Amino acid sequence: MFGKLDWSAIPFSQPLPLITSFVLILIVIGLLILVTVKKWWPYLWHEWITSVDHKRIGVMYCLLGILMLIRGFADAIMMRTQQAVAIESAGYLTPEHYNQIFTAHGTIMILFGAMPLVLGFMNYLVPLQLGVRDVAFPTFNSVGFWLTASGALLVNVSLFIGEFARTGWLPYPPLSETTYTPGVGVDYYLWAVQISGIGTLITGINIVTTILKMRCRGMSYLRMPVFCWTALASCLLIVATFPILTAALAMLTLDRYADWNYFTNTAGGNPMMFVNLVWAWGHPEVYILVLPAFGIFSEIFSTFSGKPLFGYRSMVAATLFICIVSMLVWLHHFFTMGAGPAVNTFFGISSSIIAVGTGVKIYNWIFTMYGGRVRFEVPMLWSLGFIFTFIIGGLTGVLLAVPPADFLTHNSMFLVAHFHNVIVGGVVFALFAGLEYWFPKVFGFGLHPTWGKAAFWCAFVGFWVTFAPLYVLGLLGMTRRLQHINIPEWGPWLYVSLAGVGILILGVISQLTQLVVSIRDRDKLRDVTGDPWDGRSLEWATPSPPPFFNFAVMPNVEGEEAYWGIKLRAVETQQLAPEPKYEAIEMPLHSSVGFFTAFFTSVFGFAMVWHIWWMAILALVLAFAGFVVFAWRDKHEFEVPAEEVARVDRARRMAREAFLARLGEQGAVP
Amino acid sequence: MRFRQGGSRMGGLHFTRSALHRAYRGSVLGLAGIGLAACSGGVLDPLGPVGADGSKILINAAVIMLAIVIPTILLAFWIAWHFRASNRKAEYLPYWSYSGRIEAVVWSIPTLTVLFIAGEIWVGSHRLDPFRPLDSDLAPLEVQVVSLDWKWLFIYPQQRVASINHLVMPAGRPVHFSITSASVFNVFFVPQLGSMIYAMPGMVSQLHLQADNPAKTWGISAQFSGDGFSDMQFDVTSLASNDFDGWVAAARNGPTLDRTAYDGLLHQSHDVPPMTFGAVDPHLFHAVATQRIPPGPGPKPGAPPHAGREVTPAGKD
Numbered sequence: 006m007f008g009k010l011d012w013s014a015i016p017f018s019q020p021l022p023l024i025t026s027f028v029l030i031l032i033v034i035g036l037l038i039l040v041t042v043k044k045w046w047p048y049l050w051h052e053w054i055t056s057v058d059h060k061r062i063g064v065m066y067c068l069l070g071i072l073m074l075i076r077g078f079a080d081a082i083m084m085r086t087q088q089a090v091a092i093e094s095a096g097y098l099t100p101e102h103y104n105q106i107f108t109a110h111g112t113i114m115i116l117f118g119a120m121p122l123v124l125g126f127m128n129y130l131v132p133l134q135l136g137v138r139d140v141a142f143p144t145f146n147s148v149g150f151w152l153t154a155s156g157a158l159l160v161n162v163s164l165f166i167g168e169f170a171r172t173g174w175l176p177y178p179p180l181s182e183t184t185y186t187p188g189v190g191v192d193y194y195l196w197a198v199q200i201s202g203i204g205t206l207i208t209g210i211n212i213v214t215t216i217l218k219m220r221c222r223g224m225s226y227l228r229m230p231v232f233c234w235t236a237l238a239s240c241l242l243i244v245a246t247f248p249i250l251t252a253a254l255a256m257l258t259l260d261r262y263a264d265w266n267y268f269t270n271t272a273g274g275n276p277m278m279f280v281n282l283v284w285a286w287g288h289p290e291v292y293i294l295v296l297p298a299f300g301i302f303s304e305i306f307s308t309f310s311g312k313p314l315f316g317y318r319s320m321v322a323a324t325l326f327i328c329i330v331s332m333l334v335w336l337h338h339f340f341t342m343g344a345g346p347a348v349n350t351f352f353g354i355s356s357s358i359i360a361v362g363t364g365v366k367i368y369n370w371i372f373t374m375y376g377g378r379v380r381f382e383v384p385m386l387w388s389l390g391f392i393f394t395f396i397i398g399g400l401t402g403v404l405l406a407v408p409p410a411d412f413l414t415h416n417s418m419f420l421v422a423h424f425h426n427v428i429v430g431g432v433v434f435a436l437f438a439g440l441e442y443w444f445p446k447v448f449g450f451g452l453h454p455t456w457g458k459a460a461f462w463c464a465f466v467g468f469w470v471t472f473a474p475l476y477v478l479g480l481l482g483m484t485r486r487l488q489h490i491n492i493p494e495w496g497p498w499l500y501v502s503l504a505g506v507g508i509l510i511l512g513v514i515s516q517l518t519q520l521v522v523s524i525r526d527r528d529k530l531r532d533v534t535g536d537p538w539d540g541r542s543l544e545w546a547t548p549s550p551p552p553f554f555n556f557a558v559m560p561n562v563e564g565e566e567a568y569w570g571i572k573l574r575a576v577e578t579q580q581l582a583p584e585p586k587y588e589a590i591e592m593p594l595h596s597s598v599g600f601f602t603a604f605f606t607s608v609f610g611f612a613m614v615w616h617i618w619w620m621a622i623l624a625l626v627l628a629f630a631g632f633v634v635f636a637w638r639d640k641h642e643f644e645v646p647a648e649e650v651a652r653v654d655r656a657r658r659m660a661r662e663a664f665l666a667r668l669g670e671q672g673a674v675p
Numbered sequence: 676m677r678f679r680q681g682g683s684r685m686g687g688l689h690f691t692r693s694a695l696h697r698a699y700r701g702s703v704l705g706l707a708g709i710g711l712a713a714c715s716g717g718v719l720d721p722l723g724p725v726g727a728d729g730s731k732i733l734i735n736a737a738v739i740m741l742a743i744v745i746p747t748i749l750l751a752f753w754i755a756w757h758f759r760a761s762n763r764k765a766e767y768l769p770y771w772s773y774s775g776r777i778e779a780v781v782w783s784i785p786t787l788t789v790l791f792i793a794g795e796i797w798v799g800s801h802r803l804d805p806f807r808p809l810d811s812d813l814a815p816l817e818v819q820v821v822s823l824d825w826k827w828l829f830i831y832p833q834q835r836v837a838s839i840n841h842l843v844m845p846a847g848r849p850v851h852f853s854i855t856s857a858s859v860f861n862v863f864f865v866p867q868l869g870s871m872i873y874a875m876p877g878m879v880s881q882l883h884l885q886a887d888n889p890a891k892t893w894g895i896s897a898q899f900s901g902d903g904f905s906d907m908q909f910d911v912t913s914l915a916s917n918d919f920d921g922w923v924a925a926a927r928n929g930p931t932l933d934r935t936a937y938d939g940l941l942h943q944s945h946d947v948p949p950m951t952f953g954a955v956d957p958h959l960f961h962a963v964a965t966q967r968i969p970p971g972p973g974p975k976p977g978a979p980p981h982a983g984r985e986v987t988p989a990g991k992d
Binding site for chain 1: 716717718719726728729730732733736737740741744747748750751752754755758759760765766767768769770771772773774777778781782784785786788789792793795796797799800801802803804805806807824858859860862864866867869870871872873875876877878880881893895896897898899900901902903904905906908966969970972973974
């Protein structure tokens with residue numbers, strides 16, 4: 006009846022996961038009770054869960070990403086503690102538990118932490134920056150988000166029912182085949198990543214279509230903000246490479262479920278094929294994350310220097326250059342498999358060539374500040390911290406791209422330090438900078454700057470104290486993923502690293518405090534103008550938060566930096582453009598199909614993990630039925646009457662006029 | 676049980692005397708200083724020619740890049756500070772966003788740096804190709820390596836002895852390793868000797884290493900291979916030629932590694948102490964690499980239905 010599932014799946018004998026799951030379940034039940042008692046369900050259902058508004062979906066993506074970052078960080082604390090205490094002893098985590106933790110840490114941080122945040126930023130910002138009212142396929146967008154959430158749910162269910170994979174975040178066969186890992190951990194991984202991967206692909210298709218087909222009048226390609234360019238490059242990579250991941254995981258799934266032999270040790274299976282396929286996705290994945298991060302920094306450097314981005318066309322060229330070359334470098338993840346000097350040379354050089362594109366970007370950001378009036382607000386602190394951290398990460402990256410140097414450092418703690426250097430220093434710093442920068446736009450009030458500065462300094466110092474020792478450990482020969490340590494000389498470096506984690510914890514606390522304090526003081530931090538940072542792209546032309554239709558009248562763009570042009574004209578003439586003639590707007594209807602489908606997809610994934618075939622078939626049919634019902638829907642849009650549009654926009658114009666008068670007095674804009 | 680030799684042979688001292696290197700001698704010495712303090716016993720403290728070459732390339736590439744990276748970081752912070760909003764003496768150029776000359780420089784600096792690095796990559800990849808035999812007057816010693824769950828088997832086909840978790844090699848003579856796996860992926864890595872390479876089932880990778888002098892060090896697996904991975908560490912001893920012969924003679928007293936003994940090794944076990952075998956089937960390695968002997972069976976079957984949660988006790992199996 007229930008396949009492999011029985012009571013032994015609950016970790017009664019292991020206090021750590023048991024207590025964690027218990028607390029998590031209590032929190033979820035508490036939240037559900039709170040929502041029910043406060044009668045928030047209708048609001049949540051109509052305004053969020055079934056929303057197809059790209060801004061709401063963007064916010065939900067970010068919320069999911071932040072929750073998962075915290076979960077992944079908890080894993081990181083356990084790992085660093087384990088390695089610090091398990092020097093010539095067993096530590097407090099058994100191998101079977103420790104191996105799940107580092108696997109979960111990698112999977113969650115990349116696929117359920119960083120990815121949703123990046124997708125959330127793209128979802129929220131791209132339509133606003135392009136001057137349009139939604140993405141190309143709004144309901145599809147909601148399906149994509151909920152499928153990602155479904156994957157995240159499955160990963161977290163594995164904490165309480167069964168186990169998670171113990172193979173590393175990329176489950177290399179033959180270790181991940183049933184012979185060597187018979188448990189359900191790898192199956193949880195496969196279905197969770199597969200389901201969320203489809204969600205990501207949907208969002209990728211959506212953003213690419215939006216950028217290619219839906220820009221407002223006058224928004225030619227070379228007038229798009231750089232963030233849109235990086236979003237386009239990132240989503241092109243998603244569309245190009247996520248199918249490879251889907252195929253590779255599908256083959257591994259067939260090996261595990263149907264005794265096929267794609268990657269097995271025996272019967273002609275070839276495990277190296279999996280390694281090639283998974284990195285053909287895995288390396289572009291890094292750029293899927295980091296390109297939008299570059300876009301975020303580009304916006305911030307330009308805004309806080311009070312200048313246009315230096316070398317805009319160069320930036321676009323570098324972005325596309327990285328986008329293409331990133332698909333030609335995957336073999337550098339396994340130089341040490343003995344491909345031969347010619348192959349290694351090719352991939353070594355192609356990998357270091359990426360540093361040209363990145364180097365150009367760094368110099369362009371530096372020259373954006375040249376001749377500017379640099380304001381050291383919190384987003385700018387993160388950006389400067391990024392410059393330092395990312396350059397060092399790039400340096401060690403190029404070292405790893407030199408095959409003979411990689412022969413000494415592959416899979417070592419040096420590698421661990423390197424990729425945290427670029428992913429934390431590049432992607433995570435960008436996401437925090439971006440959260441700080443766009444928060445007032447999204448919620449209508451800003452974040453408390455003092456706590457923001459505290460968070461930055463703790464994260465920056467904590468990062469270096471945590472990861473600098475790992476570089477040394479790598480050079481001392483320490484490999485990654487060790488559950489206990491047999492060489493006592495490594496101890497001091499592991500202790501320093503643990504102290505760094507302590508500083509990082511202070512950073513996380515500062516960040517959470519900042520959020521609480523800012524919500525408490527929201528009236529003081531209110532953004533009434535819609536343009537709190539003296540911005541330059543179209544999202545700052547809307548009020549904060551923007552109305553659900555974004556723009557009352559579609560903007561007409563007449564140059565790069567669309568909003569800056571409008572603002573300059575308004576300041577020169579000391580008046581806003583004349584009031585347009587408002588017309589009724591058609592907006593897409595909300596739909597529950599995304600939530601419905603993802604709910605049954607989660608059930609399907611769970612049933613497949615535990616071999617409950619009847620439930621899997623039923624859930625799959627119901628998930629598909631959601632689409633069928635949706636396809637029969639006759640009415641897709643509703644009309645926002647012209648009076649309503651006019652009312653909202655007149656309020657915006659009043660705020661702008663007051664803002665303009667103030668600007669005129671101060672002469673803030675040159 | 677794990678030992679290593681403290682040493683002060685530093686990669687930094689192997690510098691060629693090109694002008695570029697002299698110009699950055701300061702930073703090299705700085706690096707060497709940090710290296711001396713921090714890295715004795717690691718990859719920057721090599722015991723043989725492969726490790727020495729590899730660490731030299733590592734440091735050369737780092738120095739080439741530091742020459743660009745340090746000025747860039749300083750430039751970034753100087754510009755950010757000089758053009759701070761409160762510094763009204765700094766020029767404000769609100770529309771300055773393009774300069775063809777700067778663009779040209781900006782594209783050429785990283786390009787030139789990468790050209791240098793590409794040279795290192797090209798030359799280094801060919802010279803340090805793990806499959807390439809080392810230059811030496813002496814014929815290499817053959818050692819066949821099999822990674823098992825979770826221990827290393829070293830077979831000496833010429834001597835017909837074998838050992839578990841203890842690699843013994845003659846000092847000053849190249850060793851040719853043929854490496855395969857009898858279960859999952861592992862990486863054969865002796866940090867102080869140099870290059871690592873994957874051990875993969877059904878495939879044989881090759882590696883040439885040499886220890887110049889008698890020394891003791893250790894090796895490790897650099898690819899996660901399951902619950903016993905942390906103890907896939909092995910002792911490495913290089914002995915003077917006579918002592919090596921002595922070790923072989925002593926090893927002959929050990930038990931025979933026949934098919935039964937090998938089947939025992941195929942089963943999973945943790946933290947296996949070093950031991951030797953006195954006689955070995957000369958075709959054993961070939962049979963393992965071609966999988967005529969099937970790969971290891973993985974976790975013990977027949978445990979009560981574990982509902983997906985396999986519990987293996989930590990430590991000894």
